[in-house]
Each structure stands twice: as structure tokens, then as C-alpha cells.
């Protein structure tokens with residue numbers, strides 16, 4: 001399967017802001033990694049590099065054997081099929097039903113066939129949202145919207161899920177539900193790379209924790225033991 005390796009990654013935004021400074025990171029297939037850090041520490045920058053929103057100003061990123069920083073533009077959609085992406089804003093289309101919101105993610109990868117209906121309902125089942133298949137996003141709670149975003153991220157059977165603060169704005173119970181869903185998906189050997197600033201959740205989950213501070217890598221520990229680093 002696919003490991004994700006960052007080699008000497010630095011990113012400077014066009015206005016001169018240093019988003020990341022010389023990051024080295026090796027994420028094995030099946031890992032569950034939290035990117036922990038305060039607002040502005042570089043978490044989203046790192047995830048956006050992984051999803052190829054833009055390229056780093058320096059360094060290489062390997063997805064499996066391939067250096068994605070030199071990937072041809074036309075191959076990017078194919079690359080993105082292998083990763084499930086969850087952004088801070090769930091980005092659901094408000095005028096489409098939950099079912100159609102997920103179907104669109106499938107359409108993006110031309111995978112519509114006789115199993116489509118079954119697959120969409122299974123993904124909704126994984127996140128406990130089958131009953132809401134014909135609801136509209138505005139009819140859902142924040143926690144339910146996050147669940148749908150997760151269903152959409154897993155619909156193409158990705159081997160890596162990249163999630164940027166998926167519990168932002170959720171109350172404690174809803175955050176836990178989402179975390180447990182990620183854990184369940186991770187048990188199916190899907191790599192999870194999740195940015196968060198919620199230290200309490202990270203402590204209890206006992207996963208690998210990569211700590212960012214001002215764009216630098218401050219720590220990389222197992223079992224949630226990041227201590228007093230930030």
C-alpha cells in the first residue's frame with residue numbers, strides 16, 4: 001500500500017509567509033496520525049500539500065514510490081481518487097440531497113455503475129446516516145454534516161484520508177462520535193492524517209502525534225504522549 005513521506009519540506013506563501021519549515025515525516029500505510037498545533041502552526045499548509053492544492057517551495061513528497069511534487073497536472077485527479085479529503089468547512093452542496101452529495105464524489109471519479117446505490121447507502125451506514133439519505137444539508141446538525149463529509153470521503157475506498165479539523169465547531173459528544181468513526185475506518189487499514197488543535201481528544205485517542213509550532217516540527221510521539229510541547 002501507500003506510505004506518505006515528506007522530505008525537507010518548506011513552504012513560503014507568495015506574500016513571504018513561511019507556512020512550513022524543513023519538515024521531515026514518514027507515515028506508514030495504516031497509520032493514524034494527528035497533526036497537532038495552534039492556529040497558524042502550519043497544519044492546513046501540510047495537508048494542502050498532500051492533496052496537491054499547491055506545491056511546496058522546497059522538498060519532496062512521496063506517495064508510495066511517486067514524488068507527487070513533480071506530478072503532471074493531468075494526473076492529479078487520478079491521484080486524488082486514492083485519498084479521501086475532508087476540509088474544515090464540510091463543503092456540502094446545499095441544494096442537493098445527502099445521497100446526491102455523495103454521488104457527486106463518485107461521479108468525479110466516473111465510478112457510477114449498478115453498485116452505486118448500494119455503495120452510497122453502505123457509506124452512509126458506516127457513519128450512521130442511512131435514514132437521512134434524502135434530507136438536505138440544511139436539515140442536518142453540524143455533527144451530522146461532518147458524518148456526511150466522512151461518508152463522502154470514504155466512498156471511493158481511499159487508502160489515505162486527509163482531514164482538516166473535522167471536529168471543528170462540534171460539541172463534545174459529536175466530536176467523539178466522529179473520532180470513533182475515524183478510528184473504525186482506520187481499523188480497516190486506511191491511513192488517517194488529521195489536523196486538530198483539540199488536545200483533549202488527541203490525548204485520549206492515544207495515536208501518533210506530530211506537533212507543529214510556527215511551521216516547524218516540534219515533536220513526533222506515539223500513544224498520544226505529546227506532553228507539554230505546545
Ligand code: ADP
Pocket residue numbers: 013014015017018019037038039040041042043044045046
Ligand atoms: P493552521 O492550519 O495550523 O492554522 P496554516 O497552515 O493555515 O495553519 O497557516 C500557517 C501559516 O501560513 C500562518 O502563518 C498563516 O497565516 C500562513 N498562511 C496560510 N495560508 C496562507 C496564504 N494563502 N497566504 C499567506 N499566508 C498563509
Ligand code: MG
Pocket residue numbers: 043044045164
Ligand atoms: Mg488550519
